[in-house]
Amino acid sequence: MLHVDMDQFLAAVELLRRPELRGMPVVVGGRGDPTERGVVSTASYEAREFGVRSGMPLRTALKRCPDAVFLPVDFPVYEAASERVMATLRAHPGAVVEVLGWDEAFVGVETDDPVATAHALRAEVLAATDLHCSVGVGDTLVRAKIATDFGKPQGTFMLTRDNWLEVMGDRPTTALWGVGKRIAARLSAVGIETVAQLASAPEDVLVGGFGPSMGPHYGRLGRGGGRSTVDDTPWVARAHGHERTFQTDLVDVAEVEAAVHDLAAAVVADLRREGRACQRVHLKVRFAPFFTFTRIRKLTEPTYDASVVAATALDLLRGLDDDRPIRLLGVRGEMVPPEGGY
DNA sequence: TCTGGGGTCCTAGGACCC
């Protein structure tokens, strides 16, 4: 199967409508003001040369690259571009497309020459959207997904059972899709530093450290194993949420209540669009300095009433009994599962 | 350096039931 990932997607879409910025360092994130609280969504390759990365605070990006052009995130435009990309992939004969996010998808297709198919897909996407992508070829989802990184930018790379350990064996476990800093540290604590070590780690060590489900899962990941078929079943959301980071921390009770009401109203609007009522309310609060709480409450009956959602969230907030300034508030509504479950 | 906003899935532990 193949994994298609757009190159510097948000920045590339912005460059389509601002060609005069081509060749300059461009950073897309937040409201486009690098002195505000916010993070980098995508940096152009020129900006990456200055050390600017996704997820980095905008203020840090500004320090690293003072001459960068900072642009606000414009969701509808990226959504439209994403749909053009996905439609192009689906139009490829025989393609089964599993969308992973705005800018990436797995594509399953029967072919004797997957690399040629990868080149064809890249050309089709470029022709239809003026956007470049990279493609990974693999015999499992994990291998295809990781292969794409080696193809970037504008390239193709193949990762299979045959070259997996040769390419990945000496790399740190964080090179794997699904292993972050924390899991890597726990693996390190039992002497596992590299992909090859994880691949050959005794089952009982992994089960002992990570449980009967996740332990074997990490072992399989180390070997590049896992699912090998693309599933194009449409994705059904479990929940919708909204959160907001305040430019200055909230101390005023009325302001907090107003913010929770706004967030609850946005959540309920999403649920109405979905036609599925809210059955559980999640509250997320970050107090300065950087301590996040989440609280969950099941409602006695499902609701579309924003004031019920807001009142529940506020009750959860009061239950924390903490009057420190609030940096972030989030309200999430978990929906009643669809008929027949997920 | 000092943190977005949208999500998903897994685990642990307590309450409760038979």
Place this chain on the structure above:
DNA sequence: TCTGGGGTCCTAGGACCC
């Protein structure tokens, strides 16, 4: 004294991804 066994539901929180 010193403690079954199985199950479900619920909440809190960890970890990861784009």
